[in-house]
Amino acid sequence: MKTPKKAVSRRKFIEKSGLLSSVPVIAAGLPASSLANIQDANKFLRLGWIGVGGRGTSLLDRALRSVSVSTLKVNAICDIDPKARARGIRMCAAMKPAGIHDYKDLLARKDIDAVFVATPIYLHPEHAVAVLESGKHCYCEKPMAPTPEGVKKVYDAVKKTGRKFQIGFQWRYHSGFLGFVDQLQGGAVGKTSFVSSARHVGGYPEKEGSWYMDRKLSGDLIVEQAVHEMNVFCWALKAHPLRAAGFGGINALEGRPKGRSMMDSYGVTYEFPGNIRLNYTHVIYAASGFGGLYMTVFGDAGKALELEGTVNLSVTKSGKKTKVDLPPLKDSTELAIQSFARSIREDKEPLANVDAGRHATLMSLLGRTAIHEKRVAEWKEVAL
Numbered sequence: 574m575k576t577p578k579k580a581v582s583r584r585k586f587i588e589k590s591g592l593l594s595s596v597p598v599i600a601a602g603l604p605a606s607s608l609a610n611i612q613d614a615n616k617f618l619r620l621g622w623i624g625v626g627g628r629g630t631s632l633l634d635r636a637l638r639s640v641s642v643s644t645l646k647v648n649a650i651c652d653i654d655p656k657a658r659a660r661g662i663r664m665c666a667a668m669k670p671a672g673i674h675d676y677k678d679l680l681a682r683k684d685i686d687a688v689f690v691a692t693p694i695y696l697h698p699e700h701a702v703a704v705l706e707s708g709k710h711c712y713c714e715k716p717m718a719p720t721p722e723g724v725k726k727v728y729d730a731v732k733k734t735g736r737k738f739q740i741g742f743q744w745r746y747h748s749g750f751l752g753f754v755d756q757l758q759g760g761a762v763g764k765t766s767f768v769s770s771a772r773h774v775g776g777y778p779e780k781e782g783s784w785y786m787d788r789k790l791s792g793d794l795i796v797e798q799a800v801h802e803m804n805v806f807c808w809a810l811k812a813h814p815l816r817a818a819g820f821g822g823i824n825a826l827e828g829r830p831k832g833r834s835m836m837d838s839y840g841v842t843y844e845f846p847g848n849i850r851l852n853y854t855h856v857i858y859a860a861s862g863f864g865g866l867y868m869t870v871f872g873d874a875g876k877a878l879e880l881e882g883t884v885n886l887s888v889t890k891s892g893k894k895t896k897v898d899l900p901p902l903k904d905s906t907e908l909a910i911q912s913f914a915r916s917i918r919e920d921k922e923p924l925a926n927v928d929a930g931r932h933a934t935l936m937s938l939l940g941r942t943a944i945h946e947k948r949v950a951e952w953k954e955v956a957l
């Protein structure tokens with residue numbers, strides 16, 4: 574495995590990849606060209622937000638950038654934090670969204686077709702199920718839930734209500750990962766035998782009192798963060814794993830911050846159908862020079878497919894490594910939102926649908942069970 578020059582923090586890594594902006598464009602209003610479209614409310618996909626913290630703000634920013642092409646209109650913004658709510662409202666002031674404290678009041682409104690849920694993970698089942706049961710479509714941030722029971726609740730609600738549900742896996746719309754999956758499924762390495770993958774980052778935020786440092790609220794590091802990779806693995810291999818074993822915990826960032834229960838490192842191995850094994854390691858205190866994201870697939874003898882970072886894709890055959898050219902990188906979150914809007918307008922299943930959300934979240938939960946309980950965990954234990 575090659576190592577890039579610098580350790581990359583979670584946020585910097587994602588920013589560099591163009592996957593989200595940590596400094597959202599706070600638009601006080603919209604371009605006049607967009608405003609001109611907001612005449613007939615019936616023509617617009619009318620949106621609401623539950624949670625406009627870090628990620629909710631990014632999603633709102635991307636939706637606003639998509640306004641002129643997708644004719645989206647934000648009608649309500651809900652957050653229990655008045656400051657976050659006010660910031661969200663300022664971002665789309667020209668649309669005059671209602672500011673709402675209690676999400677139930679947002680769901681009672683008749684002028685909303687679809688809702689973005691970007692609240693902390695332990696609230697996803699409650700919020701996503703309520704959105705779907707109110708008859709509205711739902712874009713729910715990843716992962717679906719921090720427990721197998723929560724995943725089942727959301728899954729059942731999607732199937733029962735028939736509303737569109739998209740999970741926040743913007744990598745499904747990202748040219749690097751699309752290229753990786755396309756190459757693998759197109760037979761670039763022959764028969765897949767082994768996948769080796771790692772996310773080694775440094776400078777993971779250590780904010781005291783934050784929900785994500787609490788493994789009960791976030792699901793732990795393998796659920797909160799690595800679910801993005803789990804999504805790519807299930808997607809690329811067209812399967813979910815059968816079992817997992819692994820070890821992990823806190824061995825470098827004890828007490829940073831105070832009350833931390835989220836792991837700082839782990840390694841997990843999964844077995845997939847077809848005798849495929851996958852090894853994934855995750856470290857959030859990587860030293861400078863040892864950071865990065867890697868996915869390597871070993872196939873027939875001498876063949877390998879490698880994604881280094883998110884856009885450096887190569888295929889090796891008979892000792893010769895060939896770079897794979899990818900289409901230009903676009904903002905994958907913006908593409909994900911546009912695709913969600915299209916799936917509603919055209920009554921099509923989203924690409925990052927509830928099955929994608931369920932498989933990836935359960936893959937994370939399977940690995941977590943193995944690590945927390947120091948044993949081999951079976952798929953049927955988490956797939957309720």
Ligand SMILES: NC(=O)c1ccc[n+]([C@@H]2O[C@H](COP(=O)([O-])OP(=O)(O)OC[C@H]3O[C@@H](n4cnc5c(N)ncnc54)[C@H](O)[C@@H]3O)[C@@H](O)[C@H]2O)c1
Nearest residue numbers: 624625626627628629652653654657691692693714715741
């Ligand atoms: N797809 C991605 O790349 C990506 C990136 C970062 C975060 N996320 C996900 O987005 C979600 C949110 O993460 P974040 O970093 O924005 O967290 P955050 O803590 O910054 O934001 C959460 C927001 O939800 C609000 N909130 C809490 N309870 C609420 C309630 N009952 N009703 C309304 N609002 C409520 C909070 O006040 C806060 O503003 C998580 O699921 C996280 O995993 C996804």
